[in-house]
Amino acid sequence: MKIAVIGATGFVGPHIVQEALSRGHQVTAIARNTSKVTPAEHLDIQAGDIADTAWLSAVLREQDAVVSAFNPGWGEADLYEKTTAGRHLIMQAVKSSGVKRLLVVGGAGSLQVAPGVELVDTAEFPAAIKPGALAVRDWRNDLQQHEQGLQWTYLSPAAFLVEGERTGHFRVGGVDLLMAGEQPASVSVADLAVAIVDELEQSQHIHQQFTVGY
Secondary structure: OEEEEEOOOOOOHHHHHHHHHHOOOEEEEEEOOOOOOOOOOOEEEEEOOOOOHHHHHHHHOOOOEEEEOOOOOOOOOOHHHHHHHHHHHHHHHHHHHOOOEEEEEOOHHHOEEEOOEEHHHOOOOOHHHHHHHHHHHHHHHHHHHHOOOOEEEEEEEOOEEEOOOOOOOOEEEOOEOOEEOOEEOEEEHHHHHHHHHHHHHHOOOOOEEEEEEO
C-alpha cells in the first residue's frame, strides 16, 4: 500500500512509519520539521505545514490510505482551538485529494467507562490535556455524523500510552475503556502502530471506533 502519515515526527508517528516500512509498504512521512526522519528505502519525506491545504492535498493524492497522528502538542496554549483547526485542515485536504481511506489516531478520553459516560467527562480526567481530548472526541463525532462517504476508522489507544517494546500481542476492544484488573490498561506506542497497520491491511473497523491495550 501507499500510506501517508501526518504527524510523522510526534510520539506515535515515527512508530507508524517504521511499522509500515517493515511490512513493505510505501510510506510518505509528513511533518513541519522532518529533520528527525531517517531516510529509508520506500520512504518519501515531505516537509510542510498542514495549513497549506493545497500542498497537503497534492501530497496525499494517489495514496491508498492516510493516517493522522496529528497533535499540536499537549503543552500548547489554546489546545482545543489548535487541535480543532488542524482537524478541519486535514479533512479538507483528504477530501480534495480523493483518498477514501482515513485512520485517525484519537485518544482514550472518548472511550466509555459506563454506558453513555466517556472517560474525558469524568472528574478524574487530567485537566491539562482535557481540551485536546475534547477536540479529538469532536473529530470522532464529526466522522460518525457526517463522513459516511469516507472509509474512516478512529483508533483510541488504552488509557496509558507508553514507550515499550513491540510485542504484537494486545487485546482489541470496541468503545469501552479496557481495564487491567482494577486499573485502566496500557499499550506501548510500538504495539499501537502494529494495530494501526493491521487495520489498514485488514479493514476490520470501517466507520467504527476501536481500542487496543494489554
